[in-house]
Amino acid sequence: MTDSQEWRHLFTLLKLAEMGAHKRTAKISTEYLAEKLVTSQQTASRYLIELERKGWIKRSMTHDGCLIKIDDAGTGELQKLFSNLRSLMEAAYPPSVTLEGTVFTGLGEGAYYIGKEYYLKQFVEKLGFEPYPGTLNLKLTSDYDVKARAELEAYPAVEVAGFKNEDRTFGLVKCYPALIDNKVKGALVTALRSHYDASVLEIIAPVCLRRQLNLKDGNKVKIEILIPM
């Protein structure tokens, strides 16, 4: 993760790029750079030394200034920032939505539904994992979470088709891949039938979440829903 040191370096790199140092070797004095950075000549000098140490730029000194070229590593950093910004700015949806809920024990019907062969096959295909036979039930506590959950309906989801057997019809299931407690990959599944209201989440994962995360009724759990672009 980018720390505060890196920010300054990244911005210095950006200014150097604005002076053309990413396309060609440019003659840039510390005084001139300082002006662009709104800082002192000494600070600009220090930044350049730091950037050189990091391998982000190459320098060669001449009698009247130094020649600077942004190195591949530096260009890579700028590219990374650019890609990051692009995906943020061009995306229609936020990259993720985090919900928080309290663990409670359900009626065990989740297990019944997700165990159905036709659903199961699709979970493996579309989510990339075979769910542990049981759902983790979470009760949303705050207004914020209920609202945020409602917003999700408008976001793209992984759709698991419904089916019909001799007895009855099984509906479409919308899944939202998610990171549970910042640790386990799983998915939020829309209530298979509306046993629960809008303030309840059902989570599936390749493992037993209660065991894996050592959860008991009443514990709070964070669900970070990752929205595809």
Add this chain to the structure above:
Amino acid sequence: MTDSQEWRHLFTLLKLAEMGAHKRTAKISTEYLAEKLVTSQQTASRYLIELERKGWIKRSMTHDGCLIKIDDAGTGELQKLFSNLRSLMEAAYPPSVTLEGTVFTGLGEGAYYIGKEYYLKQFVEKLGFEPYPGTLNLKLTSDYDVKARAELEAYPAVEVAGFKNEDRTFGLVKCYPALIDNKVKGALVTALRSHYDASVLEIIAPVCLRRQLNLKDGNKVKIEILIPM
């Protein structure tokens, strides 16, 4: 110009955007933000206060965390950074090339050429100004400047077509719009005929540069050539 204060704010904004706060109101605790910024909870709190003061974000406090939405001003800043980066990363050429040379008195032939009606009309049309009838001659001093000048040949230029009159032929003139001494807009014109070698620049501008910039022979002048994308 972005100062060091703004860098941190811009990066904080970026992190908030990564949490979806540019698309929706997101619940983000100062503790969580601090983690993403690799800093302390107190610092994250301070940043949020500063961002709010700037009008870059809107906040509303709840009993368990605060709801954050990046405001239009904030989104605008991110957009600005993004556009800036995009034009840098996607451009084939550096945005500008700065040359430095020493003023000297030429043979006065520049005035003769640029005064030609056919050229003059094109200067006005293509450069957007009627040049003062005379060129400022600059002698490039360092190796770097001579090399940089040579690179220019490969970059896009404003082309002023040549012509023929009863006496002789007047060749094509390549012009590079430029900022002279960070103050006056003008253009570098390729030696109309090669009186001078590669280490000489001829500059035109809507005003008399010698007078406007109070230049005398031997003075050093900076020419920032602005390369179109």
Add this chain to the structure above:
DNA sequence: ATTACTACTAAACGAGTAC
């Protein structure tokens, strides 16, 4: 002209803590 060191000043940070 430059760059960049040393020594000092200013600012940012974060521990403790109140709310």
Add this chain to the structure above:
DNA sequence: TGTACTCGTTTAGTAGTAA
């Protein structure tokens, strides 16, 4: 839980200056 204040500590920034 949360946020954000005070205040001592750490870090970044700059003036002066040598090379």
